[in-house]
Amino acid sequence: MDLIKVVKTAQNGDKKAFIQLIQYFEKDMYKVAKSLLQNEADRCDAVQEAILKAYEGVWQLRQPEYFKTWLMKILANNCYLIHRKNSRTTVVSELQAIESSGNGYAEVEMKQVLDCLDEDLKTLVVMYYLHDLPVKNISETLAIPEGTIKSKLSKARAQLSEALKPEQGGLCYE
Amino acid sequence: MSEIYTDEQIRKLLNKINEKGDVEVSPQFHKRVQDTLNSLPQRRSNRKRLAKVSALVASFLMISAIAIGSLNPTFATDIPVIGSVFKHLNNIQNSIYDDYAVGVGESQTSKGITVTVNDVAFDGKRVIVGYIIKFEKPFTFKDIPDGWEDKIFAWDELKLTIGRNRLKAYANTIYGQYTDSNTFMGVGKYDLIAPNPEDRTEDVTIPQQPIDAILKISMISDNRKSGLDSEIKGKWNFKFQLTKDNAIADVKVVEPKISVKTEFGEIKFNKVRISPFSTDIEYEAPQDPILGGYEYNDDRSYLSPGIWVVTDDTGKELKWEAEYGLGLKAPKNKEDIIPRVVKFTFANPGSKYINISSKLKSDKSPRFEVKIPLE
Incomplete structure (x- = not known):
């Protein structure tokens, strides 16, 4: 699929083109939602809202090549909103989930790793490490200078190194 | 001190964790996506808004060519003397640009497409570039699908340095019209919006001396073609200068x-x-x-x-x-x-x-x- 062409067609009001884009990125959206939200129903709510917002706003996207970055950012924002709304109950369920996992590194989920990060770093990490999006794209989409992105990624790298280190107590994976 | 992993190590570890879970989309999630897509409404007011913006440059009348002197004699011989693009694209908005246009007349050819930065206008916040895009291979209007007659897409980047401030802007779409079987004439608008308040041009004194501008285009869309074929990737790089002219004085x-x-x-x-x-x-x-x-x-x-x-x-x-x-x-x-x-x-x-x-x-x-x- 020629993504840029399809994005441009969607921007010109073609509903089918927009549907094609969402279907193309469905798995990526699921990965983002799964990495940020524990509850499947919440993930569904987040993706529904994200699709509607993207449909409303796709014409505003100035650079069609950034569609994926932009879509993932909308979804990530929705996930955070839902996470905040549920924050009290989520904290309890997260604790239970982590406690019940014991030493089970196999049970470590992306969400737990990301929860080790400062909130402003989570989206960057998802975009940069999980979706391999270039710093330039992220910078344009988030309207944050490239230098700031790099500096935040450096901070995230340190926090992730701590979270992923193969030592007792860390959210290890090996 | 803890070891800091490299990007590659982190990417590998995170991807391992990510792949371990359900990489297959859950049926519940898939159903919600489908249901949402099935219930999408028809476009609402936002589309109309875009249409309005497009309409600013959608209807033009050709008028006779008026020659203006190029301020860049080095490149003036590279292009036919046709006058300001803004004058050709005759509507009220473009007429205003024409009042402040400065001739550039620099052309670059790549992959059979000659892009000419014919003239520019600058008000301290927005750079307006008048383009002439000439395709080697002629075409007829039948070749252009409906809705694509008034625009050409471009991957472009305009860089300006004003004092210590480096500003970047993109037009992405050049609005205009095809003027003959090889040529598209249009206008790109580059808004110098810096997210950092310190970089905003309102707060930057526009110097008396000319400001160097670098414009790089790496893709031009050939609307006769579809899919990847429509993206003609090449190198059209320009350097020109913006001067503190009347437009800035009138702000x-x-x-x-x-x-x-x-x-x-x-x-x-x-x-x-x-x-x-x-x-x-x-x-x-x-x-x-x-x-x-x-x-x-x-x-x-x-x-x-x-x-x-x-x-x-x-x-x-x-x-x-x-x-x-x-x-x-x-x-x-x-x-x-x-x-x-x-x-x-x-x-x-x-x-x-x-x-x-x-x-x-x-x-x-x-x-x-x-x-x-x-x-």
């Missing part, structure tokens, strides 16, 4: 410091910049579907400047053109107040005020109305 900036209360929070109108090219309104407000925000629902949509009715003191309606978020932080909550700037078409020179009102379709009276003095 007026006021700081009204007026605010209006809405049910979702306060809208603060901080700065209005009236230039020959546009009317920029800098304001702070709770989120609406702006670039970077996307907190959208019908109730809040009247906060969106795209549906504001903005008029000058003659009653002329100023049309929405573009909007940008300002500030280094992306909004997280719909309650977050993010400064932003919205660009409307130009007000009549000498206007004493602009009036802004906004309402939803179902409203009988505006949700808010504010008069902003320009004196």
Whole structure:
């Protein structure tokens, strides 16, 4: 699929083109939602809202090549909103989930790793490490200078190194 | 001190964790995606808004060529003498650009496409570039699908250095018209919006000496083709200079410091910049579907400047053109107040005020109305 062409067609009001884009990125959206939200129903709510917002706003996207970055950012924002709304109950369920996992590194989920990060770093990490999006794209989409992105990624790298280190107590994976 | 992993190590570890879970989309998630897609409404007002913007440059009349002298004699011989692109693309907005146009006349050819930066106009915040794009292979209008006759897409990047400030801007779409079987003539608008307040050009003194501009284009769309074939990747790089000309002298900036209360929070109108090219309104407000925000629902949509009715003191309606978020932080909550700037078409020179009102379709009276003095 020629993504840029399809994005441009969607921007010109073609509903089918927009549907094609969402279907193309469905798995990526699921990965983002799964990495940020524990509850499947919440993930569904987040993706529904994200699709509607993207449909409303796709014409505003100035650079069609950034569609994926932009879509993932909308979804990530929705996930955070839902996470905040549920924050009290989520904290309890997260604790239970982590406690019940014991030493089970196999049970470590992306969400737990990301929860080790400062909130402003989570989206960057998802975009940069999980979706391999270039710093330039992220910078344009988030309207944050490239230098700031790099500096935040450096901070995230340190926090992730701590979270992923193969030592007792860390959210290890090996 | 803990070992810091490299990007590759982190990527590998995170991907391992990610792949371990359900990489297959769950049926519940898939169903919700499908249900949402099936229930998508037809386009609403936002599409019309885009159509309005496109319409600014959609209907043109060709007029006879008027030669102007190029300020860059080195390249002047490279192009036919045809005069200002803005003059050719004759509508009111482009006529204004023509009043401030400076000839450049630099051409670059790559992959069978010759791009000429024919002229530029600059008001300190927006650079208008008049392009002539010549395709080696001729075509007929039948070759161009409906809806693609008035635009060419480009991957472009304009870089300016003003003092210590380095600014970047993109047009992405060049609006105009095909003028013969090989040629498209159009206008690219580059808004110099820096998210960092310190980099904003209002706060930067435009120097007397010319400002160096570097424009790089790496893709031009050939609308006769579809799919990847339509993207002609090449190298069209230009260097030209912007001068402190009349357009900048004719800019007026006021700081009204007026605010209006809405049910979702306060809208603060901080700065209005009236230039020959546009009317920029800098304001702070709770989120609406702006670039970077996307907190959208019908109730809040009247906060969106795209549906504001903005008029000058003659009653002329100023049309929405573009909007940008300002500030280094992306909004997280719909309650977050993010400064932003919205660009409307130009007000009549000498206007004493602009009036802004906004309402939803179902409203009988505006949700808010504010008069902003320009004196």
